[in-house]
Amino acid sequence: MKGRFITIEGTEGVGKTTNIEFIHSLLKEAGREVVLTREPGGTPIGEEVRELLLGHKHDGMSDDTELLLMFAARAEHLDKVIRPALEAGKDVLCDRFTDATYAYQGGGRGIALEHIAVLENWVQGELRPDLTLLLDVPVAIGLQRAGQRSAPDRFEKEKHEFFERVRQMYLQRARAESQRYRIIDASQPLDAVQAQIHAALQGGV
Ligand code: Z5A
Numbered sequence: 413m414k415g416r417f418i419t420i421e422g423t424e425g426v427g428k429t430t431n432i433e434f435i436h437s438l439l440k441e442a443g444r445e446v447v448l449t450r451e452p453g454g455t456p457i458g459e460e461v462r463e464l465l466l467g468h469k470h471d472g473m474s475d476d477t478e479l480l481l482m483f484a485a486r487a488e489h490l491d492k493v494i495r496p497a498l499e500a501g502k503d504v505l506c507d508r509f510t511d512a513t514y515a516y517q518g519g520g521r522g523i524a525l526e527h528i529a530v531l532e533n534w535v536q537g538e539l540r541p542d543l544t545l546l547l548d549v550p551v552a553i554g555l556q557r558a559g560q561r562s563a564p565d566r567f568e569k570e571k572h573e574f575f576e577r578v579r580q581m582y583l584q585r586a587r588a589e590s591q592r593y594r595i596i597d598a599s600q601p602l603d604a605v606q607a608q609i610h611a612a613l614q615g616g617v
Pocket of ligand 1: 423424425426427428429430431451452466482507508509510511512513514516517557558567568598599600601602605
């Protein structure tokens, strides 16, 4: 595969949406053809699964159902979007991927990490992101920022402690895989955050 697989991650309100277009434009300026996509979602089936996962129609969904729906959407996304783009030499810039599953379903919900690893190996084979930008802010700041938005989805209704476990799992994984991850201090003003992102991308994949 010739394209590069770049993912952006973080807890609630870290500024992924705010920064992803900036990253997209930096990659395009560098002459790359880029497919911008997201999880859960990115395909017609994936977007329907996203509605099941984020909406309130299925409040009380079991943790295992949630995990398996994440990977069902991911299997379709890999088959229809991610692998074809990478094989065509395009970069894929994805708003969340399997690190989010380790953080939210593993750290947040408490599902055994070995169970997630089984699904990761099955659905992805050897494919892993080449570069992951982890936008990190203390949970209280992220929740305060996110609180300025519209009605909370099924995840956004979780409590502070849930997001603290999510954040700690992200940081633990970032430290363990420092070659792939770049931790961005997203508590800083936007121009300082974007300067860090710029430097991380210039550091190469
Ligand atoms: N999920 C999962 O559980 N397992 C999985 O495997 C996957 C996902 C793939 C949907 O994700 C949910 O799916 C997610 C985890 C779960 N649930 N949660 N939480 P999503 O990515 O679509 O949704 P999100 O986490 O809510 O992210 P978002 O909508 O993209 O928001 P954001 O990136 O966190 O923040 P933002 O909208 O860009 O910024 C928030 C506010 O802060 C906004 O007013 C900005 O103007 C402001 N902002 C941004 N940057 C700054 C700085 N630097 N200073 C000051 N203010 C700022």
